[in-house]
Amino acid sequence: MIIKVKVPSPGESITEVEVASWFVKNGDYVSRNQVIAEIDSDKATLEISAEENGVISLMVEKGKRIQVGDILCIIDTSKKKPIYNNENSKEKELDFHEKKISQDIIKKIPSPASKKILSEKNISIESIHGTGKQGRITKKDCIIADDSTTTASSFLMEEWEIPPTSISRSRTKKITPLSSLRRKLSERLVSVKNQTAMLTTFNEVDMQEIFFIRKKYKDIFKDKHGVNLGFMSFFTLSCVRALKLYPDVNAMISGSEKINFEYYDISIAISGPKGLMVPVVRNAEHLSFRGIEQEIHRLSTRVRNGKITIDEMTGGTFTITNGGVFGSMLSTPIINPPQSAILGIHKIVDRPVVINGSIVKIRPIMYLALSYDHRIIDGRESVGFLVSVKETIENPIKFLMEGSENNIHRILEL
Structure with missing residues (x-):
């Protein structure tokens, strides 16, 4: 069964309202009497509640002006609340994390030559992207990282010497419609x-x-x-x-x-x-x-x-x-x-x-x-x-x- 939720009259002489807020998303399951939206009139704000349990479809976007009596959303009462198998979800989540951890470990194991460069140059292993087999960190990766660190340091020193007057300042503005x-x-x-x-x-x-x-x-x-x-x-x-x-x-x-x-x-x-x-x-x-x-x-x-x-x-x-x-x-x-x-x-x-x-x-x-x-x-x-x-x-x-x-x-x- 489809329930049409219409815009109620906030008061005498008011014919038009504005959708101020949606508290649910399109396709969400809602419960009877759950607050789903707020509408603004020129005198007050009115809460809209779900009339029945079901899956909601929004018919009007936030900020849009509509007439009293127009359809605000529809609720399909034939659709039931989805039931999730928590155990299966947990198992899948654990499998995913275990695979991710094992891949990260492989990527972060450097070769003996790489370890020496990392130790001498004081380079963090987390900052290096491995290009070897299965993401393994190679000696070449460490050399490139050392060069990048040196270049970045030089760049920062040069940037520090730039006169303050040339520093870019943000001049953004935000435009929002009046309620x-x-x-x-x-x-x-x-x-x-x-x-x-x-x-x-x-x-x-x-x-x-x-x-x-x-x-x-x-x-x-x-x-x-x-x-x-x-x-x-x-x-x-x-x-x-x-x-x-x-x-x-x-x-x-x-x-x-x-x-x-x-x-x-x-x-x-x-x-x-x-x-x-x-x-x-x-x-x-x-x-x-x-x-x-x-x-x-x-x-x-x-x-x-x-x-x-x-x-x-x-x-x-x-x-x-x-x-x-x-x-x-x-x-x-x-x-x-x-x-x-x-x-x-x-x-x-x-x-x-x-x-x-x-x-x-x-x-x-x-x-x-x-x-x-x-x-x-x-x-x-x-x-x-x-x-x-x-x-x-x-x-x-x-x-x-x-x-x-x-x-x-x-x-x-x-």
């Missing part, structure tokens, strides 16, 4: 720059209070919930609070209309093997610190394992991207369309800070950047949003923990 995911990303980035009035506003935030809370409770949090108490839960909840105060930052333009979302689906930019992915933490306004950290951990794992789906990356209303994990001090993040704003958080650096106008202290400072579409968000809203995030991060007990340190255990569900 469909990277091509689509390029198109989207250019589109954002051309179709939005994008501006960026900046601020800085003192991370000391967050440091204190994490240092005191991170081990208890990890033991209780199985995930780290990271910075992202603080920033996610701070953004939810700011979005409620400045609703146009949680809005989008659709034609001649503005859509304000009354829920808060926060997209989190995560780097994976296929590039930057932006899965969504849905209804973040209803999640606790534990819920957000567990969901980010789940989505991050799926991104890094190449398991993330298009549905998990669709529908965010606002994005947070953390360039600080790569060491970025400051950047201007690009809006994730059709959203209207994105928050960039960065590397934390110890800096001198003036406290109460007179005291200078060293504090862990982070730069924040909010890129926004000026067509829908005014300067007042963008600056106010960033100030709100700043005051929440600098006063997490007041704004995220109901104003009392006594509530921290309850808020963190410890």
Whole structure:
């Protein structure tokens, strides 16, 4: 029986994909549910598994673009997995090696005269090709080897004297086609720059209070919930609070209309093997610190394992991207369309800070950047949003923990 494996639809509105990788070769025997290939769409990567046991025939080359529904490969289920006689294979392998060793021994036995030349000239027997009967090394072979060694030494000396400027340097280049995911990303980035009035506003935030809370409770949090108490839960909840105060930052333009979302689906930019992915933490306004950290951990794992789906990356209303994990001090993040704003958080650096106008202290400072579409968000809203995030991060007990340190255990569900 012949099974036709067709290209599945990776998601709504996607009609074309690219064969990113084959994990099997033409004629291989494959097992049911074995991963045989990966296909790239303009939004995500999808694994293809064998539907039945059998011998596979590949119908499409790696790198080729094909339509959803096209035949990717066929599996002949009537062909069974080949069975090898291990004992016969071992015997044949031993016979081959024994013959090869015996031939090598014959070749490497020099005549008495040859031995003398080899010893006097300090020539390695492995470097000589025997021309005698059955490959035996002769006196003539040794003389020729001695001459070659002398000539090679002279050549090396001459080569050493060549001026360094004449040494050849490699100037190769490697050309590889962009994946469909990277091509689509390029198109989207250019589109954002051309179709939005994008501006960026900046601020800085003192991370000391967050440091204190994490240092005191991170081990208890990890033991209780199985995930780290990271910075992202603080920033996610701070953004939810700011979005409620400045609703146009949680809005989008659709034609001649503005859509304000009354829920808060926060997209989190995560780097994976296929590039930057932006899965969504849905209804973040209803999640606790534990819920957000567990969901980010789940989505991050799926991104890094190449398991993330298009549905998990669709529908965010606002994005947070953390360039600080790569060491970025400051950047201007690009809006994730059709959203209207994105928050960039960065590397934390110890800096001198003036406290109460007179005291200078060293504090862990982070730069924040909010890129926004000026067509829908005014300067007042963008600056106010960033100030709100700043005051929440600098006063997490007041704004995220109901104003009392006594509530921290309850808020963190410890």
